Amino acid sequence: MAVSRLSSLAAAAPAPVYAAIGEGAAAAIEDLFLDARLDRAASPRHAALLLVCGRFRDDDIADLCRLHDQLPHPRATLRWRAEALPGFTPDGVDLAPDADVAAALHAVYRALVAGARASEPALLPDEPPNPWRGRGDHGQGGEGMMGGVPYGRPMAMTDDDLRDGLALDAYAAPFGPFLSAFPPGLRLDLTLQGDVIQKLAVARPPFDQPLEAAHPLRLAARMLLPLGLPGLAERMLRRAAGLAPGTPAAVADLARALRWRGARAALPPGLGRIPGGGDVRTRLDGLLAAAGRGEAAPAPGAPMALSELLVGREWAEAMLVLASLEPGWLRRACRADMPHAPSEDAA
Amino acid sequence: MSAFLIIACVAVAAALLAFAVERAALVRHAVSGAPQQVPHLGGGAPQTHAWQRYHARYYPMTLLFIAFEMEMMFMYPWAVVYVAEGIKAMAEMGMFLAILSIGIVYGWREGAFRWQ
Known part of the structure; x- marks a missing residue:
């Protein structure tokens, strides 16, 4: 009984949505999230719904798949004013361009929470980026601190710090194109020392917006x-x-x-x-x-x-x-x- | 009566444990598989682990705090015996402050007084 009570409370709450914003969709998404029935999640880990809106580049499709798979179960995808994307094919809901999007999102969320709608399976294979199981002295995938690929990823290596010249570990990673803190579409290859940006290269510019x-x-x-x-x-x-x-x-x-x-x-x-x-x-x-x-x-x-x-x-x-x-x-x-x-x- | 209490406690603990195990199974279902374990970078996949050494910027400030704090810690008992001990206590405190001021001068050189 307690669980059904919790489910009904969850269904009454605003639907947590993560928006993947494409070309020409920024203003429409901003206006959409003014609706009290929706809650704009800052990361896919806090969302149950992925809203895909606008046009995307071919390079963005793999990133969109990764984003989709980062949503916890139960999850659902909704496409609004979005073109068909080859390679990104979750069993989502296609909304009409003039649909009441907030109502549709909340209805799908209620169905997910009530168990009436099944969660979407992952689009990417369930494999680590590099094989690591059973390798190394303790099966951790590497040798010591710096060698190998523990849990499938190499360790960060040292680099000179921009501020005071200390040779500490630099963290290099691509950020975007669907990071909520960035303008939609912008993808930067960043090298960070702590929270200081050490190097920057633009991989993809932001999307054109009306x-x-x-x-x-x-x-x-x-x-x-x-x-x-x-x-x-x-x-x-x-x-x-x-x-x-x-x-x-x-x-x-x-x-x-x-x-x-x-x-x-x-x-x-x-x-x-x-x-x-x-x-x-x-x-x-x-x-x-x-x-x-x-x-x-x-x-x-x-x-x-x-x-x-x-x-x-x-x-x-x-x-x-x-x-x-x-x-x-x-x-x-x-x-x-x-x-x-x-x-x-x-x- | 005490045996009954023990049995009741064990029963409650077992019920709590069963509840925790069941909740853990639910959470494991929510976060499962390699795609779920990738940190959120807005679509990108990281090239390395995020486990890394970086400079704790408050470190010189911490050293400076300890320098001043040790000073005060020694000054309270010193103040109690100062009148009785006289010039000897004065010289000891002078030596102590001279050593600690080296730490303060070091902190100054490292820029700990410069608030950024």
């Missing part, structure tokens, strides 16, 4: 999420969602709320400075002022490579800088870090 996704209030809301102000970010998104393009927004109360919550003081002066484009703090001020006048986001300044902005920054600072960049400027900055990138005209 003009409405670059509304100044939306950009400002994305800057508030890494600052830990999701409530204020939601207020900004609600205001941006109800606005026709070019209409001035009432921002006096938002600017006051920002000041009272200490958001401006929490942004270190000089962080992410771009010649002619100011730092993170002045960009936040500029976004609110532009929203108040009904203009587009202000010009972000001289072109720079993304690595110039982010290398040497701690993770939290780097996420703030990334969130403060105007999407078009960010795509150009990513191209400067991609040696074989297609030109702007060819893209």
Whole structure:
């Protein structure tokens, strides 16, 4: 009885959804999560539903499969305004472009929790990245600390630290393209020492998004999420969602709320400075002022490579800088870090 | 009566253990297989283990705290006997502070006073 009581309580809760956002879907997803029936999960481990929305590149399909398999059971996939992806074929639900997506997501979640809908099986084979079982002195897959592949993965190796020259272990990994802290589609190959970004290479640029996704209030809301102000970010998104393009927004109360919550003081002066484009703090001020006048986001300044902005920054600072960049400027900055990138005209 | 209490405790413990084992089986079902064990990097797969050595940045600050704390720890009993011992206690405390101040000078050189 206790278990059925728990199930009914779980079914009444907001549905935890992880969104895989593709090309042209950022604004629609932001507006969707304003619905109280949905809870936007920060990682697939906290979600029961995977919402796939927008267009994707061929390179993203393997990452999408990995993301799908990271959702705990019971899980389900829903596709909305998404093209068919060869290689990504879970037994999901296809939603019509004009469907009530929040209601559909919550209905699938209720069915999952009640056991009326079976959980989706994994798309990838159940194998470690490298064979390791039974190898080594203790069957751990390696020899000592540095050799072999314990549990199927090699150990991190030493590298010079950027800050003080200590030769400690560097962690190299690809981040994105579906990391909730990154702009959708951006994939970076990062080398980290502790939480400091040591090296950076852009593997894939962020997806192109429609003009409405670059509304100044939306950009400002994305800057508030890494600052830990999701409530204020939601207020900004609600205001941006109800606005026709070019209409001035009432921002006096938002600017006051920002000041009272200490958001401006929490942004270190000089962080992410771009010649002619100011730092993170002045960009936040500029976004609110532009929203108040009904203009587009202000010009972000001289072109720079993304690595110039982010290398040497701690993770939290780097996420703030990334969130403060105007999407078009960010795509150009990513191209400067991609040696074989297609030109702007060819893209 | 005491035998009954022991039996009751054992029964409750066995029931709790059975409940824990059953919950563990449920959790194991939720997190199972190699794809579930990959850390979330937004779609990417890591090339190495995340188990690594990195610099604990608060380390010089900790050393400095210990230097000041040891100073105070010795000063309380010293203050009690100072009047009775006189110049001898004064010299001992001078030596002690000289040794500790080397630690403070070291912390200064390492930048422990510079708040970042």
